[in-house]
Amino acid sequence: MDTLLSTLNSSQRAAVEYIDGAELVIAGAGSGKTRVLTYKIAYMLSMGLKPWSILALTFTNKAAREMKERIGSLVGPDAAHYLNMGTFHSVFLRILRAESEVIGLKRNFTIFDDADTKSLVNSIVKELKLDDKCYKPSSVLSRIGMAKNNLITPEAYAADGSLLERDHRSKMPKLCDIYRLYVQRCRIANAVDFDDMLMYTYMLFRNHPEVCKKYADRFKYILVDEYQDTNYAQQCILTLLTRNQNNKICVVGDDAQSIYAFRGANIDNILNFQNIYSDAKLFKLEQNYRSTQNIVNAANCLISHNQRQIQKTVYSENPQGDKVKVNVTYSDREEASVVCNEIKRLHRREGVEYGDCAILYRTNAQSRLFEDELRRENIPYRIYGGVSFYQRKEIKDIIAYFRMVANPDDEEALKRIINYPKRGIGATSVDKLIAASRQYNVSLWRVIDNPKAYVEGLSSATAKRIVAFHDMMQVYIDSSTTTDVYILGKRIIEETGLSQEIFADGSVDAKERRDNVEEFISGLHHFVDSKREEDYGDEVYISNFLQEVALVTDADKNNNDENSANRVSLMTIHASKGLEFNTVFIVGVEENIFPSPRACEFPRELEEERRLFYVAITRAEKHCFISCAKSRYQYGNMLFNEPSRFLRELDRNVVDVNGKLTTNRAEYEDNMFSSPYNRSMPTTRDPQRFRKIEPARVKSFTSRNPEYTQSGTRYPQASSSAASASPASAWQASPSAPQRLAVGMTIEHQRFGMGKVVKVEGYGENQKATVDFENAGTKTLLLKFARYNIK
DNA sequence: CAAAATGTGGTTTTT
């Protein structure tokens, strides 16, 4: 242990060795924060603390896993295995599961993800007959989320005048009603959302002191990483577990890197920590080991413009290094080109690997131009962010089946799959079922158990199909506690027709989806295997799988495989938190982008943007390039943004500026047409646009004018006999055909080509056929409209 | 039912 400690500097060591009480560690960027945390835990273990009495809370699962590994390599894997380590959400979810009865949930409750909560809000808004223009799910959910993060129940919300007034002002006076219903629906569905995990934990501990005591007795020492990004609910839970119980707490963070206020994080938690824990000892880690002096100085210079912060002096004893370079370009395309050229130059002349470079931007939409340019230049790159694996439709469909098996009351899951794959339960029927579920205040699952009893005027054919669906799911539910998730999962995918749906479609587009499903199934296998190993041979059921999968995200994936090796990284600044790169490009540093326009109204939010910029700069080890463009396309039209105010805050002693930090449109236009870059660069954009002629408007006129576009080529279906000369008429107009169509026939479809009829159902208007096409996969056609010939 | 056309709206994001 002593040799371990001797590798730390004096302040790091002091922070590690203090284990007598509340502790606040302010860890400047690149100051070895993770090292301090891991060594501290190792130190506590060496002092005789039991691993299971330590609780370490992190921001991401990945951080928890890595820390556990590092501690394992310090003190041996056995002790590390017994540490309680994870995100707030994963740790508290486990507790909620164990104590579910106390808070009135069934143990098998499921978790609503973003799509579920959005869909739930949409249906509530519709039910209350509110205007969905005013009540956009995103804004409704953000209000509900804020309420939950601040531990405000629907009742408290309805009683809070200032909240109501605010909702009134923003044209959402019924928000508290939506909130109340939202909570009610979640409970009926036996489901929790992400914010509930914190709020329910708080309620559990506050309302049931004996339960709180039980966990407080278990967690003698609590460590919290990234404390600057915790919210009020998290802080309150910690208070219940520590201050009132005399447990030790150590929080680590950097107020200058608090960048998640938009989702509830409260920087006051770290700023006021010593008010809550008056005896808390403060440690500051101020030596930066990551970056050159110039980079550290530039970052310090920037952040000094913030008022609300804890005083500290971050310094570096690394080489001075190059000055941070600021480059003003004329256009967004030029910016991309300049960045790529610089990457190529560094690669050729200074031996900087592609994998050492990162391009950081404020919003995901900015990645496009860089992507294009990197591809054109054959520079390998990797984009972080975007749609994650578990967000893909095909994967979510499978998981919806799993969720329903684990928790049949899960209404969002049920709605998703009751008619997918198609089983003849249309939207109208589903609406009736849902209405009945509201009317009788029972879950949808109860209703579909006996639909005729709840719903008037349901055709018996439909009722039969609904019951068939119910019974099919019931079989899976019955085997879900005896059959492991891999076996049952495969059965579900095959028997419900999901695999048909995905694998029958031979098109190129579907390839990726098929691959995803394959990957998912092999992931299931892997999950079962590794879980068995971990838990010494226990069976692994669907519920076990769901419990973990709900909290897994792409950011947790290890990106160290050869696939991502040595590629330029592209990501938002938010996603770059905690990472470091030899060379960093911070792009699009312009007013209206960075800071974003919404942030400019309030000083608090502006300070957060500045911290975000601080995070970006401090990712860099050796080289930091900042750029902004004087013109840029956004939403299809040209913008002329000023360079960001943050750039003017950077002292010229540490920053080299290439170009002027002011601009206006006239100046832009002068330069645009004289710049050699813009003349030599072939561009798809018509320079005429700069002269304010709107070619788009001309185009839209033609496409919106049916007489112009379509005269002579299209005829209404009803008069198709009159159109016998047109090419389309070579295809049989349907109405005469359906009676003659039967299973086993081969037809030639106008668009899909040759195919074999595998199913015919319905009568008259609604008759439809399922056809297995040679090249286009299996399709269901409504015969009223289909154009085909019988062969 | 499925594809095409039209309309709309648009930070950051992890759990």
Next chain:
DNA sequence: CCACATTTTG
């Protein structure tokens, strides 16, 4: 411009 939802069309 682009992704998504809704409407129209065959």
